[in-house]
Amino acid sequence: MPLISLAQNKIVLNTDLGETIINKHIYGHFSEHLGRCIYGGLYAGEENKLVPHINGMRTDVVEALKNLNIPNLRWPGGCFADTYHWKDGIGPKEQRPTIVNTWWGNVTEDNSFGSHEFMELCRQLSTEPYFSANVGSGTVQEMSEWVQYMNFSGKSPMSDLRAENGHEEPFKVKYWGIGNETWGCGGNMTAEYYADLYKRYATYVNTSWDSKEKLFRIASGASDDDYHWTEVMMRDIPHKMLEGIGVHHYSVIDWADKGSATDFDENMYFTTMSRAWDMERLVQGHSTIMDKYDPEKKVAMMVDEWGGWYNVEPGTNGGFLYQQNTMRDAMIAGMTLNIFNNHADRVRMANIAQVVNVLQAVILTDEERIILTPTYHVMEMYKIHQDAVQIPIYLKTEDYIFGDKKLPAISASASKDDDGKVHVSVVNIDMNKSHKINLDLRGENFKNVSGRILSAPSIQDHNTFDNPNKITPQKFSGAKLINNKIDVVVPPFSVLVLELN
Template identity: 60%
Template sequence: MKRYFFCLFFMGSLFGRISGQTTVQLLPTEKPVEISKHIYGHFAEHLGRCVYDGFYVGEDNKIIPHTNGVRNDVIAALKELHIPNLRWPGGCFADTYHWKDGIGPKANRPAIVNNWWGGVTEDNSFGTHDFLDMCELLGTEPYLAGNVGSGEVQELADWVQYVNFEGKSPMSDLRRENGRDKPWNVKFWGVGNEAWGCGGNMTAEYYTDIYRKYATFMADWTNTGGLYRIASGANSADYHWTETLMKQLPKHLVKGIALHHYSVIDWKQKGPSITYSDEQYFQTMKSAWFMNELVEKHSAIMDKYDPKKEVALVVDEWGGWYEVEPNTNPGFLYQQNTMRDAMIAGLTLNIFNNHADRIKMANLAQTINVLQAVILTKEDKMLKTPTFHVLEMYKVHQDAQLIPLQIKSADYVLNGEAIPAVSASASRDKHGRTHISLVNIDPKVAQEVTIDLAQQRKLHSARLLTSAKLRDFNDFDAAERIVPTSFKAVKLEKQQMKVKLPPFAVVVLALD
C-alpha cells in the first residue's frame, strides 16, 4: 500500500475540529492513462429483489410505468449515472443458469429454483432477450456471465452464437424465431464466476484448463477486436490464483482477470447496516482501504507476465456487505445504504481511478435492492441511495485522462489503529476541465486539505455529499435526506487550493 505521511495541528472550523494537514499535489503525466468508463459498471444478479421487483415488474403491471416490464423510473435514474456496462445473470446464480430456459414464449418457459438465494422459484420471465433489450434502453453494454459450473461447453458456445451471429445458423435462426432479427453483438463475457467457490470449488490449476477449453469454443463473428473474455479471478488476497492464471492462460484467449473483494468486517459477524458502532465503521473503512493493497499486489503479479498491461484487472464484484435488514429474507441480501456506503464508494473509486493503467473494468454489487445498491424500490416508489449520488458525482472521470497525485494524508485513528483519512483522484476530461474527487472518511474530524495545482486555475464548480449524521440514509419517507449540494469551503490562492473537508464527506471539484 502507498505510504501516507501526516502532521497534526489544531484549529477551529465551521465543520468541527481540524486535526491534520492533508496535502495533495497534481503531478505531470509521464504516460497518458485513460480512466476507462467501464470502471463504473454495475451488477444485476438474480438475487432477492434485484431483477424481479427491482428492474422488472412484468409486462402486465398496471400500476408502475414500464417499458416491456422494465421500470421507467429505474431506466431514467441509471441513465443519470451513464452506466457503461451491466453484469448479468450472476454471481453464483450464473453457474446454475441455463440460458435456453429463458427464451421463447414466456408461458412455455420452465421454472427454476434459485438454490443460492432464498430458495425461491422463478418463472424465467426475465431472460436473454429481456436483459439485452433492457441494456439497449439503458444505452449500456451487457456483460454476460457464462455457466461453467453446471453448464457444458456447447451451451456457452450456443449462447455466443445466439446473441452475436448475424448469418444463418441454428442459433441465429432460433433467435429470429423468438422475435429478434439483428444480433446484439455482446462484447463482454465472463467464463464462469468464483470458480474457487460457488462456481465449482475448483483449484486454480484445474480452472485454467477448464477456462482454456470453454474460451476456445466461444467463437466470435462480428466484433472486430474479438470477444472480451474475462476469467474468474481471485477471492481477495488469493495471489496464487492470479499467478496461476497469468502463467498458464494464453493471451489470445483472455482479456481480463477478475477480482472480488467486499468491505466486510467479519464474514461471520458482518454487523448491521444502520446501527453500526464506531469500531464497526472503522473496521469497514479498513477493509475498504485494503482494496488498494489488493490491487497493487495483484497488479504486480500481472506485470511479471504482462508488462505491457494487455490483460485487464476486472474488479467485477465490490462494495459493502452487512447483515440483512430485520424481518427480511436472509437470502435476499437487502440492506440499507448510509453515509458509510458513500465513503466506501468514493474511496474505492478513487483507488480504481489511480490504478487505471491496470484496472479497466469494475462492477458495484449490486444495482437494486441488494447489498450496496444505488437504487431501492418499494411498490411504485423508488429512491436513490447515497452510493448513487457518489457515482453520479464521479461520472466526470469516465474516459478522462488520469492526473497522477501525491497525497500526504492525516490519519483516522481509533483504538490505537490508524488508516489514511483522505483519499483523492483527479482527471482531465476531453474539454480540458480538471476534476478532483476528495473523500474524508474520518467521522468526527474535518480536514484542512491543501492542493498544489501546478498552475493557476479557476474554480468552475464544487459539489459536496454529506449529512447531519454518519448513520443517515434515504428512505421512502425522506428520499432526499442525502443529496449533493453546492460546496463553498474552497479558496483559490494562485496555484494552490485550500479545502475545508467536512467529516464523512465526498467532494468533487471542477477547475478550468
C-alpha cells in the same frame, strides 16, 4: 461542531502529465437473479399496472440509472449464473420452464426475464451487456451456442432461433465471463483445474466468423488476496486467449456476523473502512503478479464484484441480501472509486454489487416507490471521471485514529475531461474531524473552482421511502483558489468533487 485538523494534508496535481484513460467501465454495475434485484427492481413485468414501465422495465429505475451514465451491466450472476441455463429464458414466456433459485432464498422463478429482456434493458439504459456464463453446471457447447445465439449474423441453428424469437439482427455482446467464483459457488475448483477448463471454453467460445467482433473473455478471478489464483491464471493461460481477469472483494466486518447496515458504532465503522482500504493493497498485489507476466498491461483487471456487505434488514428474507445504505457506504464508494481511478492502467472494469435492492445498491424500491442511496449520489458525482485522462497526484494525508489503530483519513483522485476541465474527488473518512487540505495545481493556470459535496450530520444517516431526499449532493463554495493553490476544509465522513477550469 466537529473538530478541525489543521495538520498539513496536501494534494499535488500534475495536470499536464496525464496519459492513462480512466476507463468508463470502472463505473459498471452488477445485476443478479437475487432477491428483488431483477424482479421488482429492474423488471416490473409487461403486465404490471402499478409501476410505470416500458416493455417491462421500470421507467423510474431506468431513468435514474441513465443519469449515472452506467457503462456496463453484469448479468445473470453471481452464483446464480452457474445454475442458469440460457435456453430456459428464451421463446414464448408461457412456454418457459420455471427454475428454483437454490442459491438465493429457494424461490421459484418463471424465467420471464431472460436474454432478450436483459438486452432490452441494456438498450433502454444505453449500456453494454456483460454476460456471466455457466461453467459450474453448464457445458462448453451450451456457452458456445449462447455466444452464437447472441452474436452470429449469418445463418446457423442459433441465429435462426434468435430470429424466430423476434430479433433477426445479432446483439453483438462483447463482454463474456467464463464462469463466476469457480473457487467457490462456481464449482469449488482449484486454480490449476480451472485454468485448464478455461482454455477449453475459450477455444470453442470465439467469434472467428467476424474478426471485427472479437469477444472480451474474462476469467473467473481471485477472492481477496488469493494471489496464487492470479499467478496460475497469468502463467497457465496463453494471453491470446485472455482479455481480462476478475477480482472480488467485499468490505465485510466479519463473515460470521456482518453487523447492521444502519445501527453501528465507531468500532464497526472503522473496521469497515479498514476493509475498504484493503482494496488498495489487493489491486497492487494482483497488479504486481500480472505485471510479471504481462508488462505491457494487455490483460485487464476486472473487479467485477465489490461493495459493502451487512446483515439483511430485519423482517426481510435472509436469502435476498436486502440492506439499507448510509453515509458509511458513500465512504466505501468514494474511496474505492478513487483507488480504481489511480490504478486505471490495470483496472479497466469494475462492478459494484448490486445495482438495485441487493447489498450496496444504488437504488432501493418498494412497489411503486424508489430511493436513490448515498452510494448512488457518489456514483453520479464521480461520473465526470469516465473516459477522462487520469491526472497523477501526490497525496500526503493525516491519519484517522481510533484507539491504537489508524487509517489514512483522505483519499483522492483526479482527471481531465475532453473540454480541459479538471475534476478532483476527495473523501474524508474520519468520523470525528474535518480535515484542511492544500491542493497544489501544477502544469497549467486555473481561474475558477466550483464544487459539490455529499455530507450528513450522522454517519448512520440514510434515505428512506418517507424521506428519500435526506441525503443529496449540495453545492460547495468553500474552496478558495489563489495563485494555483486551493485551501479547503473537508467535513467528517464526506465526499467532495471539485471542478477547475
